[in-house]
Amino acid sequence: MTKLYGSLEAGGTKFVCAVGDENFQVVEKTQFPTTTPYETIEKTVEFFKRYEDRLAGIAIGSFGPIDIDQNSATYGYITTTPKPHWANVDLLGLIAKEFKIPFYFTTDVNSSAFGEAIVRKGVNSLVYYTIGTGIGAGAIQNGEFIGGVGHTEAGHTYVALHPQDVAKEFTGVCPFHKGCLEGLAAGPSLEARTGTRGELIEQNSDVWDVQAYYIAQAAVQATLMYRPQVIVFGGGVMGQEHMLKRVRDKFTALMNGYVPTPDVTEYIVTPAVAENGSATLGNFALAKQVSEK
Structure with missing residues (x-):
């Protein structure tokens, strides 16, 4: 069965969720407004659950500031953001607890940088x-x-x-x-x-x-x-x-x-990646990377 990789670009305005194949080609992609943490995260989990049996890993590129220190008690959290209701939200933990696959957690701009480096x-x-x-x-x-x-x-x-x-x-x-x-x-x-x-x-x-x-x-x-x-x-x-x-x-x-x-x-x-797809491409590659460790 072909492996799939998940990408979440968690932006302050919208969340972009995508699933890609082993060649990093998009299988399905959707987006929705960033509303309350509960509502937005619930929609994210629902999207990826449809592919749960084939997903090898998911990478999250999030708006910040975020905690990326894996030794920290708040690893995976959005921290001091001025966005209402989102400060000190355990974004990674609330999503990852619903799946039994590895996750990569970084900033949305890191994901985009990674995607741009791939195509250049x-x-x-x-x-x-x-x-x-x-x-x-x-x-x-x-x-x-x-x-x-x-x-x-x-x-x-x-x-x-x-x-x-x-x-x-x-x-x-x-x-x-x-x-x-x-x-x-x-x-x-x-x-x-x-x-x-x-x-x-x-x-x-x-x-x-x-x-x-x-x-x-x-x-x-x-x-x-x-x-x-x-x-x-x-x-x-x-x-x-x-x-x-x-x-x-x-x-x-x-x-x-x-x-x-x-x-x-x-x-x-x-x-260089069309249609603001740099972060999605970068996340597919990071999801593959973490799935192979």
């Missing part, structure tokens, strides 16, 4: 950023995730304020930090500055240059800290086609030739 032949060092409702990043070096007692939180690094934000005394929308990347460049910051949702803002608005200034700083940070072969920017904000060139141009100006990097058109890119 010859790439073994990569940083993946999601620029959406929030900002997170997963980094891979030599096929392994960067992280120690916990996962990285690159979305909450501090960045230099754009002059327009200095003038308006705008320090972002993050409830934890003043002046961090997520608070200044995630989707909600657009509406906070303009009073208009991002998808309704005209392309010629100067707010996009403000956003690009912060996202380019993220690329500079990733370059100087990790020296990756590729930096991938996904998420709804980068779904605006004009954003990629803006970020590349500002990255080039900010880096100012300090260290060598590949051609910026090959170095700063958007996802």
Whole structure:
């Protein structure tokens, strides 16, 4: 009987559940809104139960912060998230107790980074950023995730304020930090500055240059800290086609030739996996990995 692998991309807005075959081709995929923990987890379990007799493993890539330390009493928990009702929820435990198969637990951006590394032949060092409702990043070096007692939180690094934000005394929308990347460049910051949702803002608005200034700083940070072969920017904000060139141009100006990097058109890119499927692909591979240990 063909083995199947499960993927759960547990996002703050929606949960995406998928089952794939041994070639990581999707057999079935569904999604539903992230509501209360009880309701959302119940729907997740119901989906995977239909394939229980063939599933060899499931990988979960979750919004965070999460506890990935297997020696911790709260391993598998979503911890200090500002999302209502989801702080200190034992996401992994509540799902895994319903199955007798191994689970892999990581961040949603780590899952996406893993998926992107799979499809980019010859790439073994990569940083993946999601620029959406929030900002997170997963980094891979030599096929392994960067992280120690916990996962990285690159979305909450501090960045230099754009002059327009200095003038308006705008320090972002993050409830934890003043002046961090997520608070200044995630989707909600657009509406906070303009009073208009991002998808309704005209392309010629100067707010996009403000956003690009912060996202380019993220690329500079990733370059100087990790020296990756590729930096991938996904998420709804980068779904605006004009954003990629803006970020590349500002990255080039900010880096100012300090260290060598590949051609910026090959170095700063958007996802290679179609239809936001990077995390699903990465999870299939991680589920296979954990099932073979």
